[in-house]
Amino acid sequence: MLTRPTTDQIILDLRRELLDTIDPAVEAAPVKIVIQMMENVLRNCAERAAHEIAWMREESTAMVDYARRVIDTISSTPTIDATLAAHDAGPRESLHLDDVSAVYSLAGHCFSAALEHAVATGHLELHLAARAILDLRLEHENRIKGEWAFVGRA
Amino acid sequence: MHHPEEMPERLARFLDARTGRKAVVASYEPMIGGYSRLMARAEVEWADGSRQTLVLRGDPPPGKAMMDTDRAVEWALLSSLSASGAIDMADALHFDESGESLGTRCIVLEFVEGRSLQSLLNDIEPAAGYGHHVFDLVDTMARVHSIEPATVGDSLARPSDWESYIDTLIDRFVVAESGHVESNPFLRYVAGWLRANKPAPLPLRLVHSDFQPANIMVEPTGKHRVIDWELAHIGDPREDIGYYNVYSSSSGPNLLMTDPESFLARYRERTGFGEDAVNLATLGYFSSLAAVTVYSQVLAGAGAMARGLNSGILTTYTLNALSIGHANFMAGCVVPTA
Numbered sequence: 001m002l003t004r005p006t007t008d009q010i011i012l013d014l015r016r017e018l019l020d021t022i023d024p025a026v027e028a029a030p031v032k033i034v035i036q037m038m039e040n041v042l043r044n045c046a047e048r049a050a051h052e053i054a055w056m057r058e059e060s061t062a063m064v065d066y067a068r069r070v071i072d073t074i075s076s077t078p079t080i081d082a083t084l085a086a087h088d089a090g091p092r093e094s095l096h097l098d099d100v101s102a103v104y105s106l107a108g109h110c111f112s113a114a115l116e117h118a119v120a121t122g123h124l125e126l127h128l129a130a131r132a133i134l135d136l137r138l139e140h141e142n143r144i145k146g147e148w149a150f151v152g153r154a
Numbered sequence: 155m156h157h158p159e160e161m162p163e164r165l166a167r168f169l170d171a172r173t174g175r176k177a178v179v180a181s182y183e184p185m186i187g188g189y190s191r192l193m194a195r196a197e198v199e200w201a202d203g204s205r206q207t208l209v210l211r212g213d214p215p216p217g218k219a220m221m222d223t224d225r226a227v228e229w230a231l232l233s234s235l236s237a238s239g240a241i242d243m244a245d246a247l248h249f250d251e252s253g254e255s256l257g258t259r260c261i262v263l264e265f266v267e268g269r270s271l272q273s274l275l276n277d278i279e280p281a282a283g284y285g286h287h288v289f290d291l292v293d294t295m296a297r298v299h300s301i302e303p304a305t306v307g308d309s310l311a312r313p314s315d316w317e318s319y320i321d322t323l324i325d326r327f328v329v330a331e332s333g334h335v336e337s338n339p340f341l342r343y344v345a346g347w348l349r350a351n352k353p354a355p356l357p358l359r360l361v362h363s364d365f366q367p368a369n370i371m372v373e374p375t376g377k378h379r380v381i382d383w384e385l386a387h388i389g390d391p392r393e394d395i396g397y398y399n400v401y402s403s404s405s406g407p408n409l410l411m412t413d414p415e416s417f418l419a420r421y422r423e424r425t426g427f428g429e430d431a432v433n434l435a436t437l438g439y440f441s442s443l444a445a446v447t448v449y450s451q452v453l454a455g456a457g458a459m460a461r462g463l464n465s466g467i468l469t470t471y472t473l474n475a476l477s478i479g480h481a482n483f484m485a486g487c488v489v490p491t492a
Contacts, residue, residue: 142477148478
């Protein structure tokens with residue numbers, strides 16, 4: 001397959017065409033707002049295309065490791081056990097986007113169950129460790145989001 | 155409304171049927187700025203020579219709505235609010251409940267002369283300060299929150315008490331997560347934090363739920379009229395303060411954060427609520443909690459798209475609002491200390 005230009009480069013080029021060629025030719029205000037929204041979504045998609053598989057894998061590992069750490073440090077619960085089993089049965093070796101996304105979601109369930117258990121038992125260190133993982137996810141989301149505000153709302 | 159070229163004729167027939175007066179729709183233009191509903195402005199000439207400007211607010215085509223709300227509920231609320239005179243708003247005139255006349259379920263409203271508060275604020279140089287607009291905003295918010303549940307009759311569900319209401323509101327994080335197409339640890343975390351850190355209660359009142367300057371029309375006299383009530387409900391009035399703070403932090407200016415103590419003091423003075431319930435700590439709490447109403451609607455739209463049941467630029471564009479919600483959830487959930 002052809003890999004260069006990369007998907008994010010192609011998407012950003014489409015965005016440039018949208019702004020340089022299509023937008024100047026449009027006069028209707030509602031359509032201009034849609035163009036602004038499309039510009040933003042294309043930027044989001046470019047960033048996701050460039051990084052999303054790596055970021056989901058990184059976060060999935062961190063979330064499942066956290067769940068195992070909670071088991072080792074405090075104890076397990078039936079919910080943590082069940083979510084870990086579901087995760088382990090998932091398509092963890094595949095790098096196809098749909099599979100990586102599915103495993104990421106399963107890892108999220110493990111993490112949530114473990115986090116709730118850690119908070120319920122008042123374990124401060126594990127509570128803070130969980131927040132660090134949430135901060136990592138937020139950092140990735142913010143990179144995808146970039147500059148953003150509601151357009152056309154005045 | 156889905157076919158603007160048909161609307162002058164359809165609207166004229168609708169108005170004729172509803173009022174018994176002949177009307178000619180001289181112009182009909184879709185309006186920008188509405189995210190969840192289709193909006194349009196129509197100039198009407200009545201048989202007696204008088205003219206009237208109307209605003210139409212209808213449902214998008216199936217599968218194109220970024221959030222799902224009921225026009226019949228909105229119409230019932232608008233009707234009861236109009237009748238009560240409790241708050242200045244755009245008068246609700248007609249409702250096409252079946253959608254047969256106007257092509258979609260649609261509410262016809264009086265057009266409000268003036269500009270939105272958001273538009274006025276956008277014209278102000280921040281260094282110059284926002285002057286009277288700050289307290290005008292507080293006073294409008296306080297007026298909404300002075301409306302007791304009985305004022306809107308049966309148009310909105312009435313929770314039995316504050317404690318169970320807040321529990322239900324917090325549960326919406328969990329419900330939103332469990333019904334979504336993928337896990338979302340932010341929602342489970344914030345729900346646990348909110349349950350463990352409940353503030354002092356307040357009387358349940360009318361909550362607008364999308365209280366932001368784009369939904370406040372300012373007449374040339376300076377009078378505020380509050381619009382877009384589709385998410386309104388009976389709840390904790392601090393939801394609107396928190397939501398305003400969250401919304402305006404991402405789409406400024408944030409008039410609350412220019413001087414939060416003075417903003418909240420004015421609000422307490424206007425509502426009679428105590429400092430034990432309205433303070434910086436409860437502002438943080440409700441900045442996390444309040445966004446769930448809009449957040450869960452946007453999340454549901456994203457889930458519908460993932461399942462192939464929804465489409466449209468508004469759904470993908472507002473995915474970023476979910477990330478802003480996550481940031482606000484985390485900011486509101488104070489980090490524990492040893």
